[in-house]
Amino acid sequence: MDGILLVNKPSGMTSHDVVNKVRKILHTKKVGHCGTLDPDATGVLVLCIGKATKALQFLTSEEKEYIATLSLGEATDTYDSSGTVVETKTFEGVNDVEATLKSFLGPQKQMPPIYSAIKVNGKKLYEYARNHEEVKIEPRDIVIQSIELLQQEKNTITFKVQCSKGTYIRSLCVDIAKKLGYPGHMSKLVRSQSGHFRLDDCVTLEEIENGDYHILALEQAFAHYEHYVVEDENIVIHGKMIQSDIDHQVVVVNQMGKVLAVYGPNGQGYLKSIRGLF
The missing domain is CATH 2.30.130.10 (PUA domain)
Known part of the structure; x- marks a missing residue:
């Protein structure tokens, strides 16, 4: 039981919830994940099992691909649909959506959300937020390698983005909304790829429970x-x-x-x- 397990994380569970579930199913404590996904997000979660947990730091890929849905007209404190609405504006249409998306290509500074696990002075940002404490948030260096409009319907915009490790898609959604002239939030997120691991190769927790899964050997994981x-x-x-x-x-x-x-x-x-x- 040593190798890589690719899981399609369901919505409503933290990445650690998934790890705990798989530990119980596989009867092993040696399970770790590569790259956290927000509870509301779904998609590729790379798990290392057994001796493969030694490889965690090398399989946390520098590059990720996401399919995100941005809702225009409402901003939330968490930048996603789980938060409290803090600003609204009646949606009256948008222009130049594709050009706006393309304007985010390349290296840039991004301000992470206050509701995130980034540590400042030994404390996570969301702990400051929950305690209503002031904290200085520093922008982070990220790279948007590609961004593509997939669908535009009324006040929702769905796009595919390839980006560097450390990119917050929630922040990207909020920044895109601002550039389009609206408050906004991320209403849906799917991680479609993490490094060379794709969503098509992932299994669900139900499939793992039913024994319908395949563990990749380290040789496969490090093939690239x-x-x-x-x-x-x-x-x-x-x-x-x-x-x-x-x-x-x-x-x-x-x-x-x-x-x-x-x-x-x-x-x-x-x-x-x-x-x-x-």
Whole structure:
């Protein structure tokens, strides 16, 4: 029971709720998730099972794809439909929606929502919000790689976006709404892809309960990473460095292709072990 389980997270559950549910179904405490999804959101949640939990930090992908629905005319304190309405404006139509979406392409600074788990001075932002405490929120560097209008119907806009790790789609929705001249909030969110893991490859919690699931081996999970083959895997097992001029992280495998560890440069002509995965 070691490997990667791709779950289509249902709405109404936190990512940790899903982890706890899978722990009970699979009878193991060794379950962790890669990349949190908001309770209202659905879609790709990558779970690491057993020894694969060692790989969590490497499978939290830098790039994600979402399908989001923006509702214009009402803003909420949480930036999504679960929050309290704080501003309204009668919807009278919008122009240049596609051009507005395209204006968000590229690197930029984004202000995260106050209702988020980002920590400031050791305390999560949503804790400040719930206690009605003042806190300074710093903008974060994000990148929007692509954004595409999928549907526009009355006061709702559905779009697909590919973005960097750390992007808040709720904030993106609010910023798009402002540019269109309305208060707004994210009314629906589906994570359709996380790294190379796609929604089509995910299973539901019901399917897992029924035994209808497949656990991916680490070899499959790391198939898109650059591999470094070693003849003697004892080098890796004992955490020894490897002489090399490679200047980035690689997955070290034995001659049979079995994943052994992730190595990275030490800046002195060697690769050093970052994490053993055996």
